[in-house]
Amino acid sequence: MLPNPSQKYAAFAPIALPDRQWPDKILTQAPRWLSTDLRDGNQALAEPMDIPRKLRFWEQLLKCGFKEIEVAFPSASETDFQFVRQLIEEQRIPDEVTIQVLTQARSDLIERTFSSLEGAKRATVHLYNATAPLFRQLVFRQSKEDIIQLAVSATRQIRALCEANPQTHWNYEYSPETFCFTEPEFALQICEAVADVWEPSSARPMIVNLPATVEVNTPNVYADQIEYFCRHFSRRREVCISVHPHNDRGSGVASAELALLAGADRVEGCLFGNGERTGNVCLVTLAMNLYSQGVSPQLDFSDMKLVVDLVEQCNQLPVHPRHPYAGKLAFTAFSGSHQDAIKKGFHAREQSASPRWEMPYLPVDPNDIGCSYEAVIRVNSQSGKSGAAWMLEQNHGLVLPRALQQDFSRHVQAHTDREGSEMTLSALWQLYRELYGPHQLAPHQLLDYRTESQTDGGLALWARVQTADGIVTLEGRGNGLLSAAAGAIKSCFNLTFAIEDYHEHTLGRCSESRSAAYIRCSFKQGVSRWGTGIDNDVSRASLQALLNALPESDSGWK
Numbered sequence: 001m002l003p004n005p006s007q008k009y010a011a012f013a014p015i016a017l018p019d020r021q022w023p024d025k026i027l028t029q030a031p032r033w034l035s036t037d038l039r040d041g042n043q044a045l046a047e048p049m050d051i052p053r054k055l056r057f058w059e060q061l062l063k064c065g066f067k068e069i070e071v072a073f074p075s076a077s078e079t080d081f082q083f084v085r086q087l088i089e090e091q092r093i094p095d096e097v098t099i100q101v102l103t104q105a106r107s108d109l110i111e112r113t114f115s116s117l118e119g120a121k122r123a124t125v126h127l128y129n130a131t132a133p134l135f136r137q138l139v140f141r142q143s144k145e146d147i148i149q150l151a152v153s154a155t156r157q158i159r160a161l162c163e164a165n166p167q168t169h170w171n172y173e174y175s176p177e178t179f180c181f182t183e184p185e186f187a188l189q190i191c192e193a194v195a196d197v198w199e200p201s202s203a204r205p206m207i208v209n210l211p212a213t214v215e216v217n218t219p220n221v222y223a224d225q226i227e228y229f230c231r232h233f234s235r236r237r238e239v240c241i242s243v244h245p246h247n248d249r250g251s252g253v254a255s256a257e258l259a260l261l262a263g264a265d266r267v268e269g270c271l272f273g274n275g276e277r278t279g280n281v282c283l284v285t286l287a288m289n290l291y292s293q294g295v296s297p298q299l300d301f302s303d304m305k306l307v308v309d310l311v312e313q314c315n316q317l318p319v320h321p322r323h324p325y326a327g328k329l330a331f332t333a334f335s336g337s338h339q340d341a342i343k344k345g346f347h348a349r350e351q352s353a354s355p356r357w358e359m360p361y362l363p364v365d366p367n368d369i370g371c372s373y374e375a376v377i378r379v380n381s382q383s384g385k386s387g388a389a390w391m392l393e394q395n396h397g398l399v400l401p402r403a404l405q406q407d408f409s410r411h412v413q414a415h416t417d418r419e420g421s422e423m424t425l426s427a428l429w430q431l432y433r434e435l436y437g438p439h440q441l442a443p444h445q446l447l448d449y450r451t452e453s454q455t456d457g458g459l460a461l462w463a464r465v466q467t468a469d470g471i472v473t474l475e476g477r478g479n480g481l482l483s484a485a486a487g488a489i490k491s492c493f494n495l496t497f498a499i500e501d502y503h504e505h506t507l508g509r510c511s512e513s514r515s516a517a518y519i520r521c522s523f524k525q526g527v528s529r530w531g532t533g534i535d536n537d538v539s540r541a542s543l544q545a546l547l548n549a550l551p552e553s554d555s556g557w558k
């Protein structure tokens with residue numbers, strides 16, 4: 001046993017590139033995207049997709065706007081072969097879309113691959129072989145020269161088959177699999193040899209795909225490797241440089257982004273990062289990262305939930321609730337200070353004419369990916385006054401005065417601490433109404449009222465109120481409605497109290513909309529209570545708010 005078990009791992013040696021350019025670059029346009037969900041994603045599933053599932057996934061990828069889709073490893077299985085046949089024979093491939101298929105550098109497999117593509121308008125044949133020392137020595141037991149020969153002779157065969165089938169517009173992709181732990185000079189050497197056979201040009205397009213088959217180093221090292229390759233590859237201008245990051249260290253997205261800075265033109269990956277082991281790079285995250293920087297990704301995720309649902313069904317794997325942009329909780333704040341900042345952000349946005357999205361804690365507008373603002377704030381024991389206030393404002397139009405927010409928050413906190421769980425909107429609304437009204441069975445329910453202005457400038461009020469003991473009539477005079485009502489209540493119920501706070505607002509923007517009134521009364525011994533009234537008539541709303549602020553029973557209050 002080693003004293004420190006981590007000593008059995010060797011650090012990856014970075015490459016020397018002191019004049020690297022990529023750190024000063026920024027991303028200003030979308031790369032070419034290739035979805036390999038139906039190949040690399042599919043080969044990693046416990047139960048690979050059948051044809052109907054593959055077809056549904058395919059249709060979704062088209063809707064998202066993918067123009068290059070790796071659809072199968074046709075020589076792997078009858079399902080994969082038939083899927084390619086079905087796409088071609090049923091003319092399911094739009095003219096602007098290129099299908100891609102993968103093959104090993106084995107003659108019989110290449111033949112079978114070409115059989116699957118018969119009749120395709122355009123197709124990319126993708127050849128791979130591993131190039132890293134470990135794989136040369138352990139898997140292939142071949143010298144560097146043998147490994148080059150493997151790739152070169154397979155490329156020769158592929159070129160001959162392409163030329164024998166000129167009705168298809170061919171594209172060729174070569175991947176030195178395990179590129180990220182291959183000696184950079186050898187990766188160059190083998191790609192040069194392959195390109196010498198293919199002779200890339202605009203008429204004979206070629207993609208050189210440089211995979212992080214297993215992510216073994218930090219994204220800056222991968223970026224150095226890509227920049228080194230781009231700077232030294234003699235046919236750089238004739239080929240498209242593609243990257244294919246996996247996510248073993250959890251930095252697949254960063255690797256892809258830095259690789260693009262380093263000169264790559266194209267990215268291969270999967271939706272929500274499906275793929276071998278910890279997955280391929282997540283194309284949704286990459287696309288939305290560009291989007292949130294003001295760069296159109298040229299992919300459409302405006303209905304994210306639909307995409308998530310479809311991918312979950314096809315892959316039979318869940319998308320993590322905290323997955324960037326797509327997870328169910330990706331735009332939800334439970335914590336008080338986040339909720340407060342978001343609530344202020346939305347209010348500021350209502351007042352502002354700027355189209356720019358500047359919102360605390362929300363890097364993109366949830367609306368842009370088909371989400372409502374409802375789930376942005378949810379309430380539990382980590383929440384503060386702003387969270388509950390936001391939910392009532394969004395769903396019931398109530399704009400609570402600050403002191404009422406604070407009062408309600410104490411009750412919500414007590415509830416969530418007691419229950420230990422999230423408080424749903426309906427539970428929150430029920431608690432609010434129980435505490436402050438409006439409620440159907442209010443202990444003091446205003447039935448009707450009448451006012452008369454007095455010659456001395458005052459106001460006389462008559463009101464009938466339903467109580468548990470029957471209907472009572474209130475009668476009082478004051479400077480205005482509330483003082484008349486307060487006087488009437490004090491004498492009728494023999495209560496001592498003062499009105500401390502009064503707020504009202506309309507619940508909508510039109511003149512017929514209802515009004516909400518909030519009143520706080522202070523009673524003996526420093527006790528204070530809030531009441532809320534909602535009514536078409538603002539005076540009725542105010543009177544009911546005052547009645548709702550009264551204690552249910554008179555014990556201890558008089």
Ligand SMILES: CC(=O)SCCNC(=O)CCNC(=O)[C@H](O)C(C)(C)COP(=O)(O)OP(=O)(O)OC[C@H]1O[C@@H](n2cnc3c(N)ncnc32)[C@H](O)[C@@H]1OP(=O)(O)O
Pocket residue numbers: 040043073075076077103104105106109128129130139140177213276
């Ligand atoms: C990083 C990646 O994602 S690479 C793509 C991986 N995807 C898949 O493997 C899914 C589809 N694969 C399959 O269905 C099967 O592996 C098949 C049909 C391609 C081949 O099956 P088999 O003939 O049974 O071979 P097997 O799967 O064991 O492959 C290993 C053999 O292929 C060789 N090999 C591996 N990769 C390659 C390659 N790219 N080119 C040529 N030979 C290769 C190995 O050295 C080994 O040879 P050996 O048997 O002489 O030792």
Ligand SMILES: CC(C)C(=O)C(=O)O
Pocket residue numbers: 040102128175177178209211212213214244246
């Ligand atoms: C076939 C290659 C491109 C691959 O999937 C990988 O290296 O991860």
Ligand SMILES: [Mg+2]
Pocket residue numbers: 040211213244246276280
């Ligand atoms: Mg892969």
